[in-house]
Amino acid sequence: SSKYVLSQMHPMWQGPLVVPGGDRQSPIDIVVRKSIFDSKLKPLVTKYDPHTCQQIWNNGYSFLVEYDDTTDKSTLQGGPMEDKFRLCQFHFHWGETNAWGSEHTVDKKLFPAELHLVHWNSDKYSLFEEAVMEDNGLAVIGVFLKVGKRHEGLQKLVDALPAIRHKNSVVEFNRFDPGCLLPTNTDDYWTYHGSLTTPPLTESVTWMIMKQHIEVSHEQLAVFRSLLFTSAEEDMQKSMVNNFRVQQPLRGRAVRSSFN
Numbered sequence: 001s002s003k004y005v006l007s008q009m010h011p012m013w014q015g016p017l018v019v020p021g022g023d024r025q026s027p028i029d030i031v032v033r034k035s036i037f038d039s040k041l042k043p044l045v046t047k048y049d050p051h052t053c054q055q056i057w058n059n060g061y062s063f064l065v066e067y068d069d070t071t072d073k074s075t076l077q078g079g080p081m082e083d084k085f086r087l088c089q090f091h092f093h094w095g096e097t098n099a100w101g102s103e104h105t106v107d108k109k110l111f112p113a114e115l116h117l118v119h120w121n122s123d124k125y126s127l128f129e130e131a132v133m134e135d136n137g138l139a140v141i142g143v144f145l146k147v148g149k150r151h152e153g154l155q156k157l158v159d160a161l162p163a164i165r166h167k168n169s170v171v172e173f174n175r176f177d178p179g180c181l182l183p184t185n186t187d188d189y190w191t192y193h194g195s196l197t198t199p200p201l202t203e204s205v206t207w208m209i210m211k212q213h214i215e216v217s218h219e220q221l222a223v224f225r226s227l228l229f230t231s232a233e234e235d236m237q238k239s240m241v242n243n244f245r246v247q248q249p250l251r252g253r254a255v256r257s258s259f260n
């Protein structure tokens with residue numbers, strides 16, 4: 001594990017570091033030996049339609065690949081959830097070096113990056129903006145990235161990044177299957193109730209963190225780091241790195257595992 005701490009004055013964190021009264025904040029460290037096996041946890045069932053992919057853009061914090069979530073075309077069900085959830089976007093968090101970058105950790109182990117696939121409860125709500133305020137409104141799949149062999153599926157996304165270097169730049173992005181970014185084994189995961197890791201930090205997320213990581217190449221991660229936090233107008237260009245939140249107290253929450 002690394003001794004590095006994201007400095008409190010880091011540009012991204014002028015905001016509140018802990019939500020007042022927040023007792024289910026994210027991210028957290030997953031202490032494997034304290035996680036509780038729950039045999040009632042089902043396998044995740046993802047049905048993603050690549051044609052619902054719409055655009056890729058730099059929001060000044062990460063880059064998002066956004067999906068048409070006006071119908072139930074790309075969905076997640078199973079896991080700990082009773083309801084059906086709609087994919088609305090996925091994005092990543094990464095470090096300035098391969099030594100750190102993930103938001104969650106496993107027994108304090110840091111990964112160079114973490115993928116988040118964001119879904120909202122379309123059985124109970126009609127918009128993401130509505131679901132984001134509710135306890136059971138969101139479901140986010142977290143996948144750790146490790147540096148190794150090149151990820152062929154990711155390359156299409158990496159090739160689009162130079163076109164969105166600056167904050168608020170958008171390009172059309174079609175026919176991308178986010179399923180190609182999931183590990184081969186999605187039956188083994190840890191799950192807990194938490195929050196968004198960026199403002200509005202709402203405590204509406206059922207997290208499912210995959211036990212199996214995916215591999216990407218050093219060169220592919222380096223392209224992530226070529227993105228900028230800043231817009232084209234600003235004179236101080238800041239490279240988009242270390243866009244992860246500091247870890248939050250567990251506050252007595254249980255972390256369950258779908259595997260023994």
Ligand SMILES: CC(C)NC[C@H](O)COc1ccc(S(N)(=O)=O)cc1
Pocket residue numbers: 116118128129132140195196197198199200
């Ligand atoms: C309420 C809407 C309009 N704005 C919310 C904004 O998009 C933030 O959405 C999100 C969505 C996901 C996450 S994470 N890193 O926890 O997966 C953080 C913020």
Ligand SMILES: [Zn+2]
Pocket residue numbers: 091092093116197
């Ligand atoms: Zn995220």
